[in-house]
Amino acid sequence: MNLLAQQLVNGLFIGSVYGLFAVGYTLVFGVLDILNLAHAAVFTLGGLSAVWLVQAAGMSIWLAFPLATLLAGGLGLLINAAAFAPLRRRADSQFSGLISSIAMAIIFDAAALGLFGARSVRFPPGTVKVHVWQIAGVTITSLQVGIVLVATLLMVVLTLFLQRSRTGKAIRTVAENERAAMLLGVNVSGIIAFTFFISSALGGAAGVLYGLYFDSLAPDMGRSIELKGLAVIVLGGMGSIPGAILGGLAFGLSEVLTVAVSGTSNLRDAVAFTVLFAILLLRPSGLLGRGKLREA
């Protein structure tokens, strides 16, 4: 088997899930200059509720996936209403928004633990039929291909939406300059709520895909991806969606290659964070960022 090619393929798949997760993060940051640290909790709840829908309600994954995504979006609206909207008038709204998102994350984690128990669960076997292919000495499963396609589709749809549709343009206007948007008649608070909806929906979708890929979901599954998501958006440039996608892929690849070369997965995180650190010092705007450092 072609070792390097297989590792590259591995990295590609995990990278696309990271990218999808990071896109939600960066969307909120781009529009509001706020880091929503409850994003990982939405990721977890999205995945877990999809499992519940398939297992307890007997739904097919094709129905459960969009439903779980919508549910995650709803959680995003909740986060906005409870944690961010009340604080927007404040001078230190970025800082306090960060803290209140931490609070929401704790509450959501508690909910996940309470509703789903501590044990890890998986989608029932046969949820998705998996074919295994061998192409040029590399093993790929149909599930992996499906996940990459779905992730790509979602990201393409999002980009088109932001570019072409009216709401999308309104979102970009608010991101540029909130006051000007308001003067132009844009319903700013509605747009912000909608942004949270999309961002969290994508996060929840990433959670479902992650759970399908790894056959394992637990209330603490957000823990590892939380920090990685931050690293990804810094790498790609905060506020840039193509940056988040690129960053996710780059990150996935670097992770896999580090593990492959060193034989241990501990260094994997060290490499990631050292890269994050270096980027913050040398080029805080990341690969594709907007070049402007935000004030505290």
Add this chain to the structure above:
Amino acid sequence: MKRFSRFLLWATVCAVFVAVAVSPAISADNIKMGFVFSMTGGAASYGVSQKEGAQLAVDQINAAAGSGMQVVPIFEDDASVPQQGTNVYNKLINGDKVAVIIGPTLSNTAKITNPIAQQIGVTVLGVSNTAGGITEIGDYIFRDSLTEAVVIPNTIRVAKEKLGIKKVVLFYGNDDAFTKSGADVFRKALQAEGIQILGEQTFAKGDRDFSPQLTQIKSQSPDAIICSALVEEASGIVNQARQLGIPKNVRIIGGNGFNSPALMKNAGEAAEGVIVGAAWNISSTNPLNVKFVEDFTKKYNHPPDQFAAQAFAGVHIAYQAAKVAGTADGRKAIRDGMLKIKGMDTPLGKFSFTEGRDADHTPVVLEVKGGKFSVFVK
């Protein structure tokens, strides 16, 4: 108002005093057992299992005891962190005045909290601590969980005998005391049997993606993959190994951590043929075990795992020690009672303590066949 804040302070202090003072007064005829399990945090899935096993044992003992010595259980959560474990030990020992402590779930926590019990002189019976350096803490520390040092060499010997393996790769978690010491024992056992270790790969607790390491392992073409992991990671490893196309005749051999029905539940088909060295065999025909599995499954709607079995046995062992000592709250007497336990019938088999207060009963080698654990016969 300074007065208000001072009032608040005193109110809090008084409230705490009241909480301490109102711990229930229990007659000397009932034995107070403190249970320290991780009900939240990283080890929660094991703690929950242990509590289920322990609760079942307590209920059954009390039903059978009638007006005799009853068990008064006090369950506490150490949240998988030693800080909380310390607080809980202090509360149980000094506040609730328990006669014996069962737990804690994690070896890491035990290393920090057990010295407290040793210093004051309270028996601790570990029911899941398998790392090194636990019973060495002192002569009040016991455990009924068969250490990897006993289980693994037996497993390797049997595997070599029946499968003729010559070269393997060692894959283990290097950030957990349990999996790391398991790997150390595997390494020694493999070397003792003259099996070549082609290479080693590691992972961290909480990892879900093992494809990079498994890809490397696959390229080395070992006869078997030796794996020291807890069940969460084990399921993922087994699954992804087969997904990557590692053939079924390259067996995966694991230690105590694999011994849980969660393995089959989460890894499904991929778990077939996995070999597990364990302290407990769910399909053992020992009548005590059959009854245990039956009662447990009826009460909780799912089968028990090794953690539940060892917790269940632990309660019985501690109770027996108290009966032998003839006291419900004599802490030293109960410790002496523990030393007298020999060949006691438990679902784990005939149980005794070694000189070092470790578990002494026969380990098993299991194989996953048809979605169930059965004794490995090839």
Add this chain to the structure above:
Amino acid sequence: MEQLAQFYAVYGSVINFIGINALLALSLNITLAAGMLSLGNAAFAGIGGYTAGVLTVHLKAPLIVSLCGGTFMAGVVGLLLGMPVLRLKGVFLAMATLAFGEVVRIAAVNLDITGGAEGLTGIPNITRTWMIFLALALAAYFMATLRRSRIGWGLVSIREDETAAACLGVDITYYKVVAFTIGAMMAGFAGAMYAHLNYLITPRDFGFFIAVDLLVYNIVGGTRVWYGPILGAALLTALPEILRGVGVAAGPIRLAVNGVILLLVILFLPNGLASLFTRWRPAAAKAGRAEHT
């Protein structure tokens, strides 16, 4: 008297942890006072703790030497880290310090001298409650006087408006680095004491979640007054025990209570619980109001 001894026997460890956490919270408060969102203090505590532990275990150093060694090491690293990193603002600084913290934790997991994932064992249990609270009292006194000193006002002016402060001749870099380093040293000291409290320290004791905890102690307690972080640390460290006493079972509810408290405080009491006290004290309130302008 006997009641007191009994109380201490049961809750002694909680009291010790409150003391350590309060020290750590104070160490973060210095940097927060200057408007810097640093998530690295848990890592500094880890550096202090491990250094002190290694000194005691491998070099058989007496406690005072180990404590100083730990504090010094944390200070040196703080200085080296602070200089490049403090140019960053807001969220970026937070992430850089976070990344630093993770690298420290991973190093601790992988190095042999730190005992790997199982931690550094065999540290004698020398720290006593009086030591912790003596240190805490000194730190609190230091913080209280700092607020009223020139450096203190300098830090506050940096927090309120960095550009204006620079125009007024405040040496921004100097003050920021000083605040950061002092915070690092205090955290290192607390970590060193913690290491000698529990027979061992592990990488998990200083990870991301602890760093977030320190931030939460400060927010809940209040960052504007010196006793705010102490209040926050005391409440949140004791909370699991209080809930346990009231009969709230372990598990999701306790977690949820933590989150709800934090949310309520940030929404309704943005200056933390300490602001409840300052509201009723006319003198302190005047000083507080002066700070806000």
